Amino acid sequence: MYTIQTNASGTRCMEISEENLQTIEKYALFQHLIDSNGIVDESVLEKLKLNIRSLITSEEGNNKELLDLCIDVIYHNNMKAFGLHQLILLYIRWEKEKNQDDEEGGQKEE
Incomplete structure:
Protein backbone atom coordinates (compact mmCIF):
# COMPACT_ATOMS: atom_id res chain seq x y z
CA MET A 1 0.00 0.00 0.00
CA TYR A 2 1.27 3.44 -0.93
CA THR A 3 0.18 6.85 0.33
CA ILE A 4 0.02 9.98 -1.78
CA GLN A 5 -0.62 13.55 -0.73
CA THR A 6 -3.70 14.98 -2.45
CA ASN A 7 -3.36 18.67 -1.62
CA ALA A 8 -0.50 21.13 -1.45
CA SER A 9 -0.81 21.75 2.29
CA GLY A 10 -0.47 18.04 3.08
CA THR A 11 -3.68 17.79 5.07
CA ARG A 12 -5.26 15.21 2.76
CA CYS A 13 -3.85 11.86 1.71
CA MET A 14 -5.01 8.80 -0.17
CA GLU A 15 -4.05 5.13 -0.07
CA ILE A 16 -3.04 3.56 -3.38
CA SER A 17 -2.85 -0.23 -3.63
CA GLU A 18 -0.57 -2.37 -5.75
CA GLU A 19 -3.69 -3.50 -7.62
CA ASN A 20 -4.54 0.13 -8.47
CA LEU A 21 -1.08 0.62 -9.99
CA ASN A 37 3.15 21.43 -21.70
CA GLY A 38 3.49 18.81 -18.94
CA ILE A 39 0.96 20.50 -16.68
CA VAL A 40 -1.43 18.34 -14.69
CA ASP A 41 -4.58 20.35 -14.05
CA GLU A 42 -8.29 19.63 -13.59
CA SER A 43 -8.76 19.17 -17.36
CA VAL A 44 -6.25 16.29 -17.29
CA LEU A 45 -8.16 14.67 -14.42
CA GLU A 46 -11.40 15.08 -16.37
CA LYS A 47 -9.77 13.54 -19.46
CA LEU A 48 -8.68 10.53 -17.37
CA LYS A 49 -12.21 10.12 -16.01
CA LEU A 50 -13.66 10.21 -19.52
CA ASN A 51 -11.08 7.69 -20.78
CA ILE A 52 -11.90 5.27 -17.96
CA ARG A 53 -15.63 5.74 -18.44
CA SER A 54 -15.19 4.95 -22.12
CA LEU A 55 -13.17 1.80 -21.32
CA ILE A 56 -15.83 0.57 -18.90
CA THR A 57 -18.68 1.07 -21.35
CA SER A 58 -16.85 -0.38 -24.35
CA GLU A 59 -15.48 -3.47 -22.63
CA GLU A 60 -17.70 -6.47 -22.13
CA GLY A 61 -17.40 -8.66 -19.10
CA ASN A 62 -15.92 -8.01 -15.71
CA ASN A 63 -14.55 -4.51 -15.16
CA LYS A 64 -14.01 -4.99 -11.44
CA GLU A 65 -10.43 -3.69 -11.45
CA LEU A 66 -11.39 -0.53 -13.36
CA LEU A 67 -14.40 0.02 -11.13
CA ASP A 68 -12.25 -0.46 -8.01
CA LEU A 69 -9.75 2.07 -9.35
CA CYS A 70 -12.58 4.54 -9.94
CA ILE A 71 -14.11 4.09 -6.51
CA ASP A 72 -10.86 3.96 -4.54
CA VAL A 73 -8.83 6.56 -6.42
CA ILE A 74 -10.09 8.46 -9.46
CA TYR A 75 -13.53 9.50 -8.14
CA HIS A 76 -12.38 9.76 -4.52
CA ASN A 77 -13.45 13.02 -2.84
CA ASN A 78 -9.82 14.01 -2.24
CA MET A 79 -8.68 13.43 -5.84
CA LYS A 80 -7.88 16.74 -7.51
CA ALA A 81 -5.21 17.78 -10.00
CA PHE A 82 -2.53 17.88 -7.29
CA GLY A 83 -3.40 14.33 -6.23
CA LEU A 84 -3.34 13.11 -9.82
CA HIS A 85 0.12 14.61 -10.25
CA GLN A 86 1.29 12.77 -7.14
CA LEU A 87 -0.31 9.55 -8.42
CA ILE A 88 1.54 9.90 -11.73
CA LEU A 89 4.82 10.43 -9.87
CA LEU A 90 4.12 7.36 -7.71
CA TYR A 91 3.34 5.32 -10.81
CA ILE A 92 6.64 6.37 -12.43
CA ARG A 93 8.58 5.36 -9.28
CA TRP A 94 6.66 2.08 -9.07
CA GLU A 95 7.46 1.28 -12.72
CA LYS A 96 11.17 2.01 -12.18
CA GLU A 97 11.31 -0.17 -9.07
CA LYS A 98 9.49 -2.96 -10.85
CA ASN A 99 11.86 -2.79 -13.83
CA GLN A 100 14.89 -2.79 -11.51
CA ASP A 101 13.54 -5.84 -9.68
CA ASP A 102 12.97 -7.60 -13.02
CA GLU A 103 16.52 -6.81 -14.15
CA GLU A 104 18.02 -7.99 -10.85
CA GLY A 105 15.93 -11.16 -10.99
CA GLY A 106 17.11 -11.83 -14.54
CA GLN A 107 20.76 -11.39 -13.57
CA LYS A 108 20.45 -13.81 -10.64
CA GLU A 109 18.97 -16.52 -12.86
CA GLU A 110 21.94 -16.50 -15.26
Missing part, protein backbone atom coordinates in the same frame (compact mmCIF):
# COMPACT_ATOMS: atom_id res chain seq x y z
CA GLN A 22 -1.34 -2.67 -11.91
CA THR A 23 -4.70 -1.56 -13.34
CA ILE A 24 -3.19 1.74 -14.46
CA GLU A 25 -0.43 -0.22 -16.15
CA LYS A 26 -2.73 -2.83 -17.70
CA TYR A 27 -4.94 -0.23 -19.37
CA ALA A 28 -2.08 2.27 -20.03
CA LEU A 29 -4.22 4.97 -18.44
CA PHE A 30 -1.44 7.55 -18.21
CA GLN A 31 -0.21 7.06 -21.77
CA HIS A 32 -0.86 10.21 -23.85
CA LEU A 33 -2.78 11.74 -20.95
CA ILE A 34 -0.70 14.85 -20.35
CA ASP A 35 -0.30 17.49 -23.05
CA SER A 36 3.11 18.62 -24.28
